[in-house]
Amino acid sequence: MAEHILPKRVYCTIFLILMLCTYLTVQIAFLDLGRINTVAALVIAVFKATLVVLFFMHVKYSTRLTWVVVLGGIFWLGIMLVLTMGDYLTRGWRTYG
Amino acid sequence: MPEAALHPHHPALAHQFDSLGQQKEVATLGMWVFLATEVLFFGGLFATYAIYRAWYPEAFAAASHELDVALGTINTVVLITSSLTMALAVHAAQLGQRKLVLLFLAATMILGAVFLGIKSVEYYHKFVEHHVPGPGFQFEREHFRHAQLFFSLYFIMTGLHALHMVIGIGIMLVMFWWSWRGTITVEYYSPIEISGLYWHFVDIVWIFLFPLLYLIGRHAH
Numbered sequence: 001m002a003e004h005i006l007p008k009r010v011y012c013t014i015f016l017i018l019m020l021c022t023y024l025t026v027q028i029a030f031l032d033l034g035r036i037n038t039v040a041a042l043v044i045a046v047f048k049a050t051l052v053v054l055f056f057m058h059v060k061y062s063t064r065l066t067w068v069v070v071l072g073g074i075f076w077l078g079i080m081l082v083l084t085m086g087d088y089l090t091r092g093w094r095t096y097g
Numbered sequence: 098m099p100e101a102a103l104h105p106h107h108p109a110l111a112h113q114f115d116s117l118g119q120q121k122e123v124a125t126l127g128m129w130v131f132l133a134t135e136v137l138f139f140g141g142l143f144a145t146y147a148i149y150r151a152w153y154p155e156a157f158a159a160a161s162h163e164l165d166v167a168l169g170t171i172n173t174v175v176l177i178t179s180s181l182t183m184a185l186a187v188h189a190a191q192l193g194q195r196k197l198v199l200l201f202l203a204a205t206m207i208l209g210a211v212f213l214g215i216k217s218v219e220y221y222h223k224f225v226e227h228h229v230p231g232p233g234f235q236f237e238r239e240h241f242r243h244a245q246l247f248f249s250l251y252f253i254m255t256g257l258h259a260l261h262m263v264i265g266i267g268i269m270l271v272m273f274w275w276s277w278r279g280t281i282t283v284e285y286y287s288p289i290e291i292s293g294l295y296w297h298f299v300d301i302v303w304i305f306l307f308p309l310l311y312l313i314g315r316h317a318h
Contacts, residue, residue, distance in 0.1 A: 005191045015181040022173050026166065029312035037316065041308035049301045056184045057297045058290075063122060066129055073133030077140045081147070088148045 004061040014055045021048050109285040121287040128291040132298050139302050142254050146309065149246050156243030158314030160236070163228055164251070165219060169311040172215050173303065179208035180300045187293045190276070193283035198276045202269055202289075205296065209266045216259055223248070251310055258306060261299045268292050 025044045029037065054060040059070055107117060114120040150157045186201035227235035228248050236244040272292050275281050281289060 005188065008185060008188060011181055011184045011188065015177065018177045019174065022170065022177065025308050025312065026170055029166075029308070029315040032316040037312075037314070041312060045305050045308055048304045052180060052297050052301050052304070056180050057294055062125070065122075065126060069126065069129040069133055073129075073136045076133070077136050080137065080140055081144055084144045085147060085151075089151060 004058075006055070006058070006061075010055060014051050018048055018051060107284060109280070117284055117287075121290075124287045124291050125294070128294045132294060135298060139254075139257070142250070142257070143305065143309075146250050146254070149243070149250070150309075150313070153240075153243035153246065154314070156240035157247050158317065159240045160228075160244040160247035160251075161311060161313035162315070163223075163226065164311045165222065166311050166315070168215055168219055169307055172212050173307045175208050175212045175215070176300045176303050179205045179212070180297050182208065183293045183296045187286070187290050190281055190286035190289040191283070195276060195279070195281070198281065198289065199273060202273045202276065206266050206269045206273070209262055209269070213259060213262055213266075216255065220252075223252075254306060254310070258299065258302055261302070265292075265296050265299055268295065 021044050025041060028040050028044075031037075033040065053070065059066060109120075110117055111120060114123065182201045182204040186198050186205060189195075189197035189201055223229055227233055228244075230245045230249045230252070234241075234245050234248070269292065272281075272289055275288060
């Protein structure tokens with residue numbers, strides 16, 4: 001749990017990685033990569049969020065019960081996104097604009 | 098039974114818990130369960146955004162271009178830095194370094210206020226440029242309806258996020274007060290930790306909001 005005290009150095013390193021990822025996100029946005037632009041933006045955002053969850057929020061050092069709640073929340077979000085998008089994106093009778 | 102290191106009458110120990118350690122675990126778990134509900138709360142808005150962006154990509158790109166990438170990037174840097182100062186505040190609390198706790202909590206609050214200040218400037222720009230949805234909304238005819246959808250989502254999502262920031266700053270003020278008074282000690286610092294969890298969550302929401310709102314189709318212009 002958080003009885004494990006992370007050295008300040010770890011927080012600062014994670015911070016620098018997050019800054020780098022922010023810089024990358026903006027730079028990549030200005031390149032024409034077609035559909036990959038969105039994928040890249042989301043991949044980087046998920047990576048940043050993962051670093052915040054694991055280290056800033058100490059989940060890497062948390063109890064298994066905490067992991068269950070964290071992963072469960074993400075999974076539930078996944079259910080909502082996948083099923084909702086699955087519904088809307090398979091409405092073949094729509095004309096898209 | 099209670100470890101020897103803990104005297105059974107620690108003022109912060111509620112009677113239903115065997116130890117401060119157990120109480121802390123429960124507090125942490127409770128905050129995580131709440132954050133899971135918050136994930137779904139914001140998640141619904143992200144789902145709405147995803148559908149409308151999938152349906153109207155050009156209008157969304159055109160509308161997104163009207164947002165200021167520089168200000169959005171600065172705000173992202175500000176919030177991530179505030180997460181660093183928050184993590185350092187928790188770290189200081191774990192080591193019983195009261196002055197550092199106060200310093201880092203203050204830094205976190207100031208950065209949060211800076212974020213809200215920049216957000217206000219952005220909202221003002223949107224107001225002046227007639228990009229606030231409603232009777233005064235103006236946009237190129239081709240994308241008029243769907244750009245208005247984008248801006249509705251923009252204001253609702255960043256507005257809800259900003260509300261969470263305000264609440265977060267309020268929570269940090271209370272944490273600052275408790276640290277000042279000596280309520281927070283090496284044995285009892287879980288309030289700082291779980292407040293930190295809330296703050297990091299609000300940062301994570303912005304980590305997703307920024308690219309999804311500000312960086313749509315930027316290469317084209």
